[in-house]
Amino acid sequence: MFPGKRIPAIRRLAGAIALGLGLAGSLLTPAAAHAEGQVRIAEQFGIVYLLLNVVRDQQLIEKHGKEQGLDIKVDWTQLSGGAAVNDALLAGTIDIAGAGIGPLLTVWDRTHGRQNVKGVASLGNFPYYLLSNNPKVKTIADFGDKDRIAVPAVGVSIQSRFLQYAAAKQWGDKYYNRLDKYTVALPHPEATSALTSGSTELTGHFSNPPFQNQALESPNVHVVLDTYELLGPNSPTVLYATEKFRKENPKTYRAFVDALAEAADFAQKDKGAAAETYIRVTGAKIGKDALLKIIDNDKFEFSVTPKNTYPLAEFLHRVGALKNKPASWQDYFFPDPRLAEGS
Structure with a gap:
């Protein structure tokens, strides 16, 4: 993918992508507040955003808005990395951010007492894999100066x-x-x-499904770390918003959460239909049977209730990455009865 360029090309590509995202963000709606009845949602890449695919495909936000007598205009955008998503949220160019629990904790900490960004819901529980094509790398202790590990955003991504x-x-x-x-x-x-081609200095990728599963089809790629073994089953990807948006748009906010809850119920009960939705909405080049092999197991749970997020929050405060220590997961999620069993 990067013949003869090696890792500087990767950095240049990443910089170009970041620049493109910044330019795209500048073209979105200005930061001025808008009236109830509009929501702008940012998603990223992978099956972990499947609930948003269902919401979009079935127009569930619009449906639940009409139940409240409200016509809701929904705008969708796709970004890459928690840093870009957080920047867009704080700039006011999106209303609902989709990213990892790591970026949520970062922006919750930085806006504590000001914009008060908090979680809206989880997108489910999924294992993430750290992969490598370097046969010498069996554990994280084996990575060295010649290795490079791809992540969506350095330092802050989940x-x-x-x-x-x-x-x-x-x-x-x-x-x-x-x-x-x-x-x-x-x-x-x-x-x-890049990882599967083996033509660059990229020897690691902390991935997510379905990309991690597709990479593992290569005989040269193996799992170095499984996040379920690291932390246990957990919700790595979440949705979050500012307190201002939630307060000023109560019907729109409620319609969004109702839509997401309906999508979670749909996806969990019929993973076959959920797989078809993902392929149709994203245009992903993966067959339904291959996708079902990934998601139709006990490790994949589509749910709006956050699970096992607090150990990471506690850790980040302990090492100084968060200035504010949350007393519990409820400090960084907005209250909602559907999240009552969270952790």
Whole structure:
């Protein structure tokens, strides 16, 4: 994918992508407040955003808005990496952000007492894999100066935070960011191609489904770290918003959460139909049977209730990545009866 260019090309590509995202963000609706009845949603790449695909495909926000006597205009945009998503949210160009729990905790901490960004809901529970095409890399301790690990956003993405959590377990909290210097920002599709081609210095990719599963079809790619083994079943990807949006748009906010809950029920009960929706909406080049092999198991749970997020929050405060310590997961999620069993 990057013949003869090696890792500088990866960095240039990542920079170009970031620049493109910034330009795209500047073309979105200005930061001025808008009336109830409009919501702008940012999603990223992968099956972990399937609930949003269902919401979009079945026009569930519009449906639940009409039940409240409201015609809701929904705008969708796709970004890559929690940093870009957080920037867009704080700039006022999106209303609902889709990213990892790591980026949520970062922006919750930075806006504490001001914009008060908090979680709206989870998108489900899924294992993420750290992959490598370097046969010498069996554990995270084997990564060295010649290795590069792709993540959606360096330092703040959920993949970066998982890597830091693993490093702290390996070497102690003082060295939690020991592997950050090996990471580069690259969207999952490009990182998957680079890893499987083996033509660059990219030897690692902290991925998500279905990209991690597609990469593992290559005989040269193997799993170095499974986040379920690291933390147990957890909700890696969530949706969040500002307190201002929630307060000023109560009907729109309610319609969104109702829509998401309906999508979660649909996807969990009929994973076959959910797989068809994902392929149809995203145009992903993966067959239904192959996709079902990924999602139709006990490790995949589509649910709006966040699960096992607090250990990461506690860790990030302990190592100084968060200034404010949440007393519980409820500090960084808006109250909602559908999230009552969260953690």
